[in-house]
Amino acid sequence: MSTVLVVNSGSSSLKYQLVEMTTESVLANGLIERIGDGGSAGSSKHTVTVDGQSPESFSSESPIADHAEAFRVMIDAFEKHGPSMKNDPPIAIGHRVVHGGKRFFGPTVVTDLVKINIEDLSELAPLHNPANLEGINAAQQAFPSIPQVAVFDTAFHSTLSPAAYSYAIDADLADKYRVRRYGFHGTSHKYVSGAAAEFLGQPVEELKIIVLHLGNGASACAVAGGKSIDTSMGLTPLEGLVMGTRSGDIDPAVLIHLHRKANLGFDELDELLNRKSGLLGLSGRGDMRDVVSAANDGDEAARVALDVYLHRIKHYVGAYMAELGGVDAIVFTAGVGENSDVVRAGALAGLEGLGISVDAELNSVRGGGARRISPEGSPVAVLVVPTNEELEIARQCLTVI
Ligand code: AMP
Secondary structure, eight states: OOEEEEEEEOSSOEEEEEEETTTTEEEEEEEEESTTOOSSTTOOEEEEEETTBOOGGGOEEOOOOSHHHHHHHHHHHHHHHSOOTTTSOOSEEEEEESOOTTTOOSOEEOOHHHHHHHHHGGGTSTTTHHHHHHHHHHHHHHOTTSOEEEEETTGGGGGOOHHHHOOSSOHHHHHHTTOSOOOSOHHHHHHHHHHHHHHHTSOGGGOEEEEEEESSSEEEEEEETTEEEEESOOSSTTSSSOOSSOOOSOOTHHHHHHHHHSOOOHHHHHHHHHHSOHHHHHHSOOSHHHHHHHHHTTOHHHHHHHHHHHHHHHHHHHHHHHHHTSOSEEEEEHHHHHHOHHHHHHHTTTOGGGTOOOOHHHHHOOSSSSEEOSOTTOSSEEEEOOOOHHHHHHHHHHHHO
């Protein structure tokens, strides 16, 4: 059996998935939360799913001090509930790493030098890269002879042109402090654009695709011939679309104005834009389900929040159609994109003149795999394609080991 273990390590969490690569099926997956939450007894929670089943008896709660211990707990769970990693170890361990800066443009086998570089890039992703590195170190400790592969969220966007990635500010200052647009969600955009091409039965190299990854974080990506040519997130995942708690695009002078007039410091502004803005800031609700249901109940702030969210998506669809010189497919993915017919219909409403329309009946079908929601014969295919970042990471591992 050829398996790849995919690891997504957060500051206090470890998410993992064991993928069998011949059939690309998930054998087991799990989530360990509240790592290092030293306080109350039994604070860390471990949820385990094997063969799609997650009985209560597979879950456990016990204090877990750090990622190294979390790895031991994960390996114990594999021994108890299967499949045994000791008898049948994975051929590679793939790690999601958020920021690869300008240095990493594809999956990379982890060496000491690669780790130094990931650490050096922490100043651009202080909440993510150090946690990703902890996961890599813990995996190396647990499985010293298995290749570890870093798969970067930014890598798919390394094909952006200087016109798309440069901010129009002092060039020397930008260079010195590595200020440019990097883009994120790259693993998802790559997977979804590839899966959309497969669904359409056409080579991705021949298609112009706009991917709308609408999850808790949200970004749009213009994909030409399988390559990212523009994306809405920038130096950080704050730029672009409106998100659950993030503002997305904003006039930078708003910050200066609020600093001067409302006396907000840098940390407060950071908190404001990353955690108290977006749908939450506009309506007091950060979850799209709550926003839609409140808007339906006549809540004016929720209606405005939804309208701003949809307006921004439409703005990017238009911009990317211009950059691509047309579009063959527009693809919705992630939590909101896969589940909200209201958002899908609203974001593309009124674009019939551009060959884009959504069929109300097809759009209302819930669940399932990749599907088309534009009417038969419509010039632009509008699709819903569930994302699968773990599978994409596992596939990319195989290309470098
Ligand atoms: P993700 O980051 O891809 O896991 O997406 C999480 C987000 O998906 C949550 O913040 C929810 O707001 C959103 N979501 C999940 N189900 C629905 C739904 N049925 N309608 C609207 N939004 C949803």
